[in-house]
Amino acid sequence: MAGHDWASSGLGAPESWPDGLKIPLRMLLTSRFEMWLGWGEDLRFFYNDAYIPTLGVKHPSMLGKPFREVWAEVYDEVAEQVARVRQGESTWNEALLLLLERRGYPEETYHSFSYSPLHGPAGSVDGMLCIVSEVTERVISERRLDTLRMLAAELVGASTPDAVCEAVARILGINRRDFPFSLLYIGTSHERTAVACTEDAEELLHQPWRLEASSGGPVTVELPAGTAYPTGAWAIAPRQALIVAIPGADGETPVGHLVLGLNPHRRRDEDVADLARLLAGQISGALANVAALATERQRADRVWAHSRDLLVTVGADGIYRSVSPAWTRILGHATDQVVGHHLDEFVLPEDRQDTAGALSRAAAGADLTSFENRYRTATGEVRWISWHTAREGDLVYGYGRDITEQKLNAQALASAEQALRQFQKMEMIGQLTGGVAHDFNNLLMAIIANLDLLKRQVEDDPKTARLIDGAIKGANRGASLTQRLLAFARRQDLDLNPANVTTLVRGVADLITKSIGPEIELRYQLDGAIPHALVDANQAELALLNLVVNARDALPNGGCVTIATDRIDIAGDAHLPDGSYVRLSVIDDGIGMDEETLARATEPFFSTKELGKGTGLGLSMIHGLAIQLGGALRLSSRAGEGTRAELLLPATEERRPVPPTLQIEPRVDAEAATRRSILVVDDDPLIAMSTVALLEDLGHVVTEANSAAEALGLVEGGDRFDLVVTDYSMPKMNGGQLALALRQMRPDLPILLASGYADLPPGADIDLPRLAKPYDQKQLQREIAKLLGS
Incomplete structure (x- = not known):
């Protein structure tokens, strides 16, 4: 600077410079930080020794030259910031990309810097101070490390060569500053897979590349000027490409190659081959893992091919390393759809937490015995698996037996036991009620007979006769009650004849209308074409009336009752033989029943009505009648959603015979015609x-x-x-x-x-x-x- 001809620069001799220039200039020249300043209308350029590497070949010729001339190639990118500084504002840039021509060509560089205004004697902004730090090495190194890290992460789950190619294409397709285009070749010339990492590079797959030339190490090739190459993140196409071999397991024989277009703005003396070797090494390791996985799969298939149960190896991370072919037979997934995948992909969500805990214990060395969880098959079914495990090294070896059938059988057995207990309970109640009804009938027999005889003795006493009639009516109501008990116990004598249930319903329609009242809407859905059923008509009509009255009582605020008849075919029912049935349904939209009430609805003497409003024998009588007829009574209900009662009666092809000519029974007088x-x-x-x-x-x-x-x-x-x-x-x-x-x-x-x-x-x-x-x-x-x- 001392030897520079400052007089010709327009600034004059240094002795005449204003303090606004000399003071920051002294600070700049003695600082070890990269600094430069510009002074005057055209910002004449001053810099210190620390800034010389940034200038490169422009040192020292650019000393005292206008800022616009010093960095002509990037001035347009900072011109707006220069204008703000002239207005007295400071600016800041973090790792700004600048293509500086400090070595005779546009070079990728990154700088963090600030622009600060410098004031002259009059207080105006006469200059600008720049404190700068070049971070090119850091930015490029971090970018390349990120590429290596992302590729490693993507390759972890790659279990096939195709998955490896997809992972490489994804990551190299992201970093297009170092490599504007990338091509991946896997295999030998006889059987080779070629992949372009980006769509704009697919045409390059048809171009011949001297892949074998890279067997001794990475080779840089010049790209012909007449061919259009993808530019990646830059405005100009690469001029060179790097070919690097992907080493095989022996470290020598290549298993593939990378063709990498090189950054046209990279530093010429930079050795990008190191990055290429690291990438090739990662790909090599992934392919080796894939090969090892395939070998392990083949070994497992040979060892486990004849196992009828599941045999698996799984890591502590929950990733399956190998599975036996039994997996496909039991769960339906192909083995390559399981190996390399996490067990959560197959275990039911409800069982994942318990399964994770069990795997942690097994990976810690505890041997699991009969640990059960559920897996979803390829077709969506659920299978129960019982596991035994042992740990060896970093892997857990699992032996799993499909126990779904045992589970289903156990559930069926439990249901059968519950049904048997219910049947035994109802049978016991039936025997008890039948016996009670028998003894009650005997008592009523004595009461009715003696009341009948007593009435004959007091026929001339109307008041006494009326009292006796009341007592007889009460006794007859007791007899009716015993009939219901006997119906529940299935010990009543039925007069069975083929009948059309729809006709029976129509026959009691008037009685139903009177029983149900005007506040309730009554609907019929009757099928006149249904087959006949073998029934006791009187008992069937009584059962229907009971169901209608129950429906009416479930509608305290009004509603709708629907009576329907139809034909239904039943197969595979545990409680009914296969065949055709006539279904008589009574449906209401009333208060309904909860689960507990529904479970006890057909028990004798069980009633939800208040005391004195019901005997609790209506549904039990219908239940007993249905069973005695070879059918069933089905109830479905939910609280607040109404009830549906279905009386199922076996259909028959029989028809009621033509009644014989009416025979008039002999008239029985009050006294016997003959003394016997x-x-x-x-x-x-x-x-x-x-x-x-x-x-x-x-x-x-x-x-x-x-x-x-x-x-x-x-x-x-x-x-x-x-x-x-x-x-x-x-x-x-x-x-x-x-x-x-x-x-x-x-x-x-x-x-x-x-x-x-x-x-x-x-x-x-x-x-x-x-x-x-x-x-x-x-x-x-x-x-x-x-x-x-x-």
């Missing part, structure tokens, strides 16, 4: 006494026996009887056995069997006229008239 000798047999003296009284009131001669043995003794002793009326349920010898014994002695002796069971217990196959308890005198008189023809 009748033997009454009942182990309950109260019942026997009541029956005897009814018969004697009819004018018959009656003999009472309180056991079957006593009755047989009378007949064997020579007593002659015109008729025997016997109870069925008696100790030691029941009524059926008594009838067989009497027929051996007197085959022509008429026998009338009376029972508190509306239907005899199983095994009681007796072809005898029967009279169900409780009965009144008229019913008894009518049956005797039929038997004796009087």
